[in-house]
Amino acid sequence: MIITVIGTGLIGGSMALDLKKRNIAQQIIGVDSNTEHIAKALELGIIDEVLDLKESAQKADLVIIAVPVDQAPSLLKEVLDHIKENAIVLDVGSIKANICKVADAHEKRSQFVACHPIAGTEYSGPEAAHYYLFDGKINIMTDVDKSSKSALKTATEVFEALKMKNIHMEAEEHDRHIAYVSHLSHITSFTLGLTVLDIEKDEKSIFNMAGSGFASTVRLAKSSPAMWTPIFNENKENLTSAIDSFIDKLNDLKQMIESGNTGETYRAIEESNQIKRILDGIELKNQAATLNN
């Protein structure tokens, strides 16, 4: 089929690469308001052709919206206005309630499938796009009962071609959960970066002392402000609850340490070690994906 990718960065670009390689897309049309990105995407062979939004929507069998979450809802409305009768539209943003609300008000709601493939890196732009980014990972589809059966079938097949496992949930539930397992860890990384950079102003030699543990914990602080500012803003209610829970736990741990209660500190660390069973699950998924390539 002919696929239009709106937003030719890490996610949109990586989807384009794999969907072409795996013969799902015969042709990839690229749309991007960033002229440097679109030129780069063309040069790298991520897209075959550049069109404006209206033309690309009219021509495509599938439109993938992969732009920052504050731009996606209005783009979705415009795309739905112009698509063909049997075409479908996906978005791949990290927040789902807002865009689903906009979709619900559109007469072509059933041609839209709201998605969130859980994949990415701390890099951005077309240069960051690469093959196999999605293999073995999870794609979340929300409010699927509002999509037509055929749109849902096509979307499911597209993500299966990316070797993803599809799971379904409500948009509100998605946004509440993702605040904890994705947005909060970005917040703690950004904050750790800010805290240590601030100290470094007076203590120049401090980073000689940083090792691989620090690097791992602060890695997400390299993430793009253009992507993450709107995510935090759009999910602010869920995210501030998550931050509040985190601060409560942090104050508890600080109190244990400050008062020299080593028994309680030990038990808190031991409890946190239970995260192993989750991390082992994530590593298994990644290993399986690597073995498949």
Next chain:
Amino acid sequence: MIITVIGTGLIGGSMALDLKKRNIAQQIIGVDSNTEHIAKALELGIIDEVLDLKESAQKADLVIIAVPVDQAPSLLKEVLDHIKENAIVLDVGSIKANICKVADAHEKRSQFVACHPIAGTEYSGPEAAHYYLFDGKINIMTDVDKSSKSALKTATEVFEALKMKNIHMEAEEHDRHIAYVSHLSHITSFTLGLTVLDIEKDEKSIFNMAGSGFASTVRLAKSSPAMWTPIFNENKENLTSAIDSFIDKLNDLKQMIESGNTGETYRAIEESNQIKRILDGIELKNQAATLNN
């Protein structure tokens, strides 16, 4: 030379492996109060012989103390009591002020060199020990003017054999800095683990949604409570200052997000992105180490 390693876990065991392989040690004597660990270290060939503390101290040219930081100071005293005239003692703990204070009170102070090789993983015990753990990384030596020239020379050569770069600083300065670039990132990982595990009690499906970014940020939450409880306890003044700075920054960021001030949020993320230059430095060190093997 004959080297005694007290504490045959990740750090002590990995030092033993490399010092043997690189012909610095003709013989490794192991000492460990954990009988399972010592048996495992012998079985894995990490150590050649098991002796009690006194005998092993009397026999060694070099003693390496690699035990949790609450046990190291009293062990150091005992080791210094028994070592030969030209033997030297190193410790490799993550806190330096306490052990240096104990050493200062001993008549054989000049035979001791206080060290902190910045290397490790989230795993522990002799099974976690491996070759090349230290290659290309930094070893910090503190209060070196209190060590004899020959002790310092031997210690320097030992860490150079491990392919480490030695840097010198005062113990108090070390403990203040390391609170920010190592202990704090462990605290934020443990806290992130506790926060998300707590939410999971009510929201069973939440971890289907966790990806590699979450895994990276929470990785250190797998670290051993037996190692980290005493570190946090011994460095509590510096660490609680670091936690307070972190909470201040986190509250600032939360306030920006809550009030919808996307301009300020964007700038804060952009500022945190400056951590790239630090992380690139750490990655360069690791790449150089990998290339050397």
